[in-house]
Amino acid sequence: MSRQPVLTEYNIRVPRLKHKLKIALIADVHERNVDDVFDLIKDQNPDIIAVAGDTFERYRDEEDSGESGKISFIRCLFINLIHYANLFMRVLFDRHNNPDAENSYRFLKKASALAPVFMSLGNHEETLTDEDKAFLKRNNVNLLDNSDKAVTVKNQALLIGGLSPLRDDEWLKSFAKKDGVKILLCHHPEYYGDGIRSTDIDLVLSGHNHGGQIRIFGRGLVSSSTGLFPKYDRGLYENRLVVTAGSSNPVSVPRINNPREAVIVTLTNC
Secondary structure: OOOOOEEEEEEEEOOOOOOOEEEEEEOOOOOOOOHHHHHHHHOOOOOEEEEEOOOOOEOOOHHHOOOOHHHHHHHHHHHHHHHHHHHHHHHHHOOOOOOOHHHHHHHHHHHHHHOOEEEEOOOOEOOOOHHHHHHHHHOOEEEOOOEEEEEEEOOEEEEEEEEOOOOOHHHHHHHHHOOOEEEEEEOOHHHHHOOOOOOOOOEEEEOOOHHHOEEEOOEEOEEOOOEEOOOOOOEEEOOOEEEOOOOOOOOOOOOEOOOOEEEEEEEEOO
16 A cells, blocks of 8 residues: 555546646645645646645534534534544554644645646635635635636636535536636535536536545445445546545545545647
């Protein structure tokens, strides 16, 4: 079982594209040290860097969540059980793999110096701190939270959007109806079959499932959202959805047959 990350490359045809574009996809940093993953994408000289969720570990206080007391208690209990079980395992087996926001800041700063960065949110980012938002603005990281931005890269006009876990379906419908080449960052790949597939969005970039953590016969074993053998765990689906296995291992369960990953997606018109 190697701890070294791998570089995975995909080529996707987008007929509306005028020029070839190279996109680096990173997801699931989880405030871990991913310097080795960044080095992989740096050598590829990407035109765009897409950061598809769970860069930070940010949770909203229960008193601000708006949930009922019963739901909040159950949710809080469940989260704490997982947290302390994982903490116990980490102390025993993986004590050096602790989250630190400085790791994420360092990665984003280096990424923004390499190419334009577009970042969407994941389920570990219920809210961002004022410090986070100031950092993103200062380092020209484009935060896309149920929003999109028109950009021009290598004389190619693009619409880049970010669908958050608390999805705004009205925004998604509006984004999908816009003209031009459309790229969507969507942390949860299961959303692809739930409202995205039927649109003409050209490319969907996801993470979240960590490749299934343990891969058996080419399939991921588990997802935190969809249970055993998730449908979209890692790879290219329908020549349009790209799911990365993630750049870190935030849990103490080892990755088996499933190295950490950086992805390069090359878009061409032929």
